[in-house]
Amino acid sequence: MSYGQPTLYVTVTITGADDLPNMDLFGTADPYYILKYNSKEYKSDIRKNTLSPRWEHIISFPMYDDTPDHKLNIKLWDWDKIGKDDYIGEVDIHLPPEYLARKDMITSSYILTDAHSKKPVHIVQI
Secondary structure, three states: OOOOOOOEEEEEEEEEOOOOOOOOOOOOOOEEEEEEEOOEEEEOOOOOOOOOOEEEEEEEEEEOOOOOOOEEEEEEEEOOOOOOOEEEEEEEEEOOHHHHHOOOOOEOOEOOEOOOOOOOEOOEEO
8 A cells, every 4th residue: 555755753662571471381482573554564583582572673664644543563472493483462552643743752561462461561662
């Protein structure tokens, strides 16, 4: 899908996650995330043997007035050397116009849905 000129650019810092569920035999996980916005997709590096990964990834992407929904989707996965990767959970983050109009940084924590654990998981700073 093609949009007009960007209205502004939004920068998102994916800081990390805390208290992820055990996904591997040895009581840890090998997490990575996939962030999607419109047709753009960003995949992180794998953080091996941890339940509290840190990424500190900074991602900038354009926002358009004619975008139907200003929504980020972040899915966390557990990498497996053999077989399919395991789904940990995901969160949808809606960016209302008042967020987009701000010039300062907004810091938020989000809870993953459909995860094995419903503990708060700190994953995104906007």
